[in-house]
Amino acid sequence: MLVIWGRINSHNVKKVMWGAIECGLAYERREMGGSFGYTPEYLAKNPNRLVPMIEDGEVAVWESNAILRYLAAAHAPALWPADPAARAMGDQWMDWQFLYADAQRDAFLGCVRGGKDGSDPVVAKSAETCAALMAMLDDRLARTPFLTGTAFGIADIPMGTYAHTWFSLPIERPSLPHVEAWMDRLRQRPGFQTIAAVPFT
Known part of the structure; x- marks a missing residue:
């Protein structure tokens, strides 16, 4: 059985959990990182000294x-x-997600860990920078329904995970109709529903 090492409230661990479900794989998650240490x-x-890591038989990634x-x-x-x-x-777009994650960090930490909202400078x-990046994503999704093209693929998972957080934070967001439609499609997927049910804290 696939083993996923990592604390469940990590965005990067959520991505891998979602991916395992999309691949039809049963998995066991084991706590690691954060308060659990290494x-x-x-x-x-x-x-x-980061999570996640997987073990798939003899393969560790x-x-x-x-x-x-x-x-x-x-x-x-x-x-x-x-x-x-x-x-x-x-x-x-999978690699671009790391640029977006850096932009969202202050908004996430301020709102989720610090109890703040969009009125905090x-x-x-952070929210303003994210909005500009999300506009780029919206432009891309105006041309294809998924980041992989016409069908869902692993490229949708990284930004789908972070976009879920974006839409959950108490901040102002511009109208992004193509991102919103894409998120509606992602919300129908069991893998997304699994990670969306995980509390942020």
Whole structure:
């Protein structure tokens, strides 16, 4: 059985849980990171002192988006296009998600961990930066229903996880009709419903 190491309220752990469900894989999640700390055995396989990491038989993989690519390639190739151009189109949005995550950090920490809202200057600045990035995502989704193209794929999981947080924070958001329609499509997926049910704190 697939083992997912990581605390459940980590965005990156949620991404991997969602990916495992989309790949039709049963998994066991084991606590690691945050208040749970890191064991020497874990660090021997993942020296980054970060979560998540997976163990799939004898294979250990860390870095959440690398894990998603591995899971699709090994267990659900339809979720990661074989055509190099189509694959690159999805991959670029998976990597872009880390830029977005940096922009959202202050809004997330301020609202979820600090009890603030969009009236806080630091939160407001973070939200403004996020809005500009989300406008880029909206433009992309005006042309295809998913970041992978015409069908759902692993490229939708990273930003789908962070967009769920974006729509949950007490901040002002511009109208982003294509992102909102995309989120409506993602909300129908069992994997999304699993991670959406996890409290942020």
